[in-house]
Amino acid sequence: xxxxxxxxxxxxxxxxxxxxxxxxxxxxxxxxxxxxxxxxxxxxxxxxxxxxxxxxxxxxxxxxxxxxxxxxxxxxxxxxxxxxxxxxxxxxxxxxxxxxxxxxxxxxxxxxx
Amino acid sequence: xxxxxxxxxxxxxxxxxxxxxxxxxxxxxxxxxxxxxxxxxxxxxxxxxxxxxxxxxxxxxxxxxxxxxxxxxxxxxxxxxxxxxxxxxxxxxxxxxxxxxxxxxxxxxx
Numbered sequence: 258x259x260x261x262x263x264x265x266x267x268x269x270x271x272x273x274x275x276x277x278x279x280x281x282x283x284x285x286x287x288x289x290x291x292x293x294x295x296x297x298x299x300x301x302x303x304x305x306x307x308x309x310x311x312x313x314x315x316x317x318x319x320x321x322x323x324x325x326x327x328x329x330x331x332x333x334x335x336x337x338x339x340x341x342x343x344x345x346x347x348x349x350x351x352x353x354x355x356x357x358x359x360x361x362x363x364x365x366x367x368x369x370x
Numbered sequence: 371x372x373x374x375x376x377x378x379x380x381x382x383x384x385x386x387x388x389x390x391x392x393x394x395x396x397x398x399x400x401x402x403x404x405x406x407x408x409x410x411x412x413x414x415x416x417x418x419x420x421x422x423x424x425x426x427x428x429x430x431x432x433x434x435x436x437x438x439x440x441x442x443x444x445x446x447x448x449x450x451x452x453x454x455x456x457x458x459x460x461x462x463x464x465x466x467x468x469x470x471x472x473x474x475x476x477x478x479x480x
Contacts, residue, residue: 261413288466299374299459299470300414307466315467347413357402357463361413 259283261362263348269368270338278333278365280348288351289331290315290359291323293344300347306331307353338369372397372464374471382477389447391474393460398441400462405434405445408457408473417445417458452478 261282270276282289287308292300302315306325320342322334331350335342345366349359373396383389395403401422406414420427420434420443427434433446447454455478461468 290467292470297379297472299461299472301470302467305467349413356419357404357468358416358419359404359414359468361415363411363413 261348261350261360263346263362263365265365266363267366269370270335271370272339274338275334275336276338276367277335278346278348278367279330280332280362281330282348282350282360283329284350284352284360285328286350286360287328287353289325290349290351291321291331291333292347292349293317293342294347294364295344303333303346335367338367340369343367343369372400372462372469374460374462374469378474379472380475380477382479383450384479385450385452387450389445389450389454389476391445391447391458391460391476393443393445393471395441395443395460395462395469397462397464397469398438400464402463403434403436403443404461404468405432406459406461406470408459410456414459447476450476450478452480454478 264279290305291303304323306312309328348362351359404419405417408414418429431448436443457473461470
């Protein structure tokens with residue numbers, strides 16, 4: 258049981274390049290999330306997917322797109338990377354039962370130069 | 371918008387002492403709160419949660435206190451150990467999603 262996995266772990270992009278961050282969970286969770294974490298700030302929600310087939314914007318969606326490929330996988334795409342998107346990105350998942358506990362992946366550290 | 375804040379960005383305690391980490395939230399409609407621990411290079415990990423119909427909840431060496439009147443919660447760690455060194459986040463819900471505080475870095479001194 259791997260939990261939540263993310264690839265890649267590290268990535269360096271030049272301004273204007275595109276890339277997709279991959280996330281997968283093996284806990285049969287309905288909800289999945291993408292957050293970014295910047296120094297001195299809490300996690301900020303980029304996009305979330307309450308169930309397979311649905312996605313919604315979070316607090317900071319500009320410059321990002323997402324795809325809920327199936328129940329297991331939720332990807333985050335940067336179409337044209339900007340230095341302001343330098344951050345650590347975390348994917349999380351949650352079952353929609355009584356607990357709101359989110360399970361987080363190990364993160365992707367992205368640098369845009 | 372919603373906000374969650376912590377009173378101190380860093381906290382240093384002696385090994386064996388008790389630690390208290392504080393958090394304030396802005397949305398009086400929040401009814402569920404979670405504390406997470408984040409070790410260096412890892413994703414946040416769930417520690418303990420509390421619903422708004424409770425004012426105290428205990429886990430293994432951890433206690434969360436909730437004061438809804440002043441919109442404040444705290445995490446108490448008993449007999450702090452070196453393995454407790456990490457960043458601690460509180461999170462408050464707004465609907466089905468959460469707002470996270472900026473975190474307190476706990477350092478345990480030998």
